[in-house]
Amino acid sequence: PGENWENDIESVKRSLEACAILGIPTCVLQMGWQIGPSKEEWFRRNKAFVEQFFPVMERTGVMLLHENSTKANMKERYYPVTGEEMAEFCDYVNHPLFGACWDTGHANCEGHQYEDLIAMGDWLKAIHFNDNRGEKDEHLMPFNGTMSMDDILHGLLDIDYQGYFTLECESTLKNGNG
Numbered sequence: 001p002g003e004n005w006e007n008d009i010e011s012v013k014r015s016l017e018a019c020a021i022l023g024i025p026t027c028v029l030q031m032g033w034q035i036g037p038s039k040e041e042w043f044r045r046n047k048a049f050v051e052q053f054f055p056v057m058e059r060t061g062v063m064l065l066h067e068n069s070t071k072a073n074m075k076e077r078y079y080p081v082t083g084e085e086m087a088e089f090c091d092y093v094n095h096p097l098f099g100a101c102w103d104t105g106h107a108n109c110e111g112h113q114y115e116d117l118i119a120m121g122d123w124l125k126a127i128h129f130n131d132n133r134g135e136k137d138e139h140l141m142p143f144n145g146t147m148s149m150d151d152i153l154h155g156l157l158d159i160d161y162q163g164y165f166t167l168e169c170e171s172t173l174k175n176g177n178g
Contacts, residue, residue, distance in 0.1 A: 012027075016064065026064075026101075031046040036077075037078060042079070047092055064099075065100055065125055066098075066101065068080055068116075071109070083117060099123050102120065105145075105147070113147070116155070126166065131169075
């Protein structure tokens, strides 16, 4: 925990409450990513963190979703990057108002999509949709990178995805490259 830990916790609670007021059914949160913890320790710490929000989630009905990342962003830190890890953490937390948000750009850096979407199944409640060239998290518009739309669309169709899409893009091309 950082020096503003209590402020961070209150910010998440206020975000859940704001979502409820605005009629937004989900709130995406990237979990802690300290250097050092093993996968098991990461799961334990982040479940304890998420449990603090259960009363607000239950009172408001707003789902809290965790998002995948990429090794390009996390480097030596453990963080869920596969659909299997995302589903495993959802199973571990085991709360009906907790689920997963899949960032397609993060996943493209890892070189997988279809199998991961299948692995998350019903835990998947939201998509952060963006593209990149597979090496770093660029948040490009779809079709401006190397992402396989076929893998994503077939995966979503095969799990009968009914959740939300957020187009999470900064530009079509950065720095005129590409």
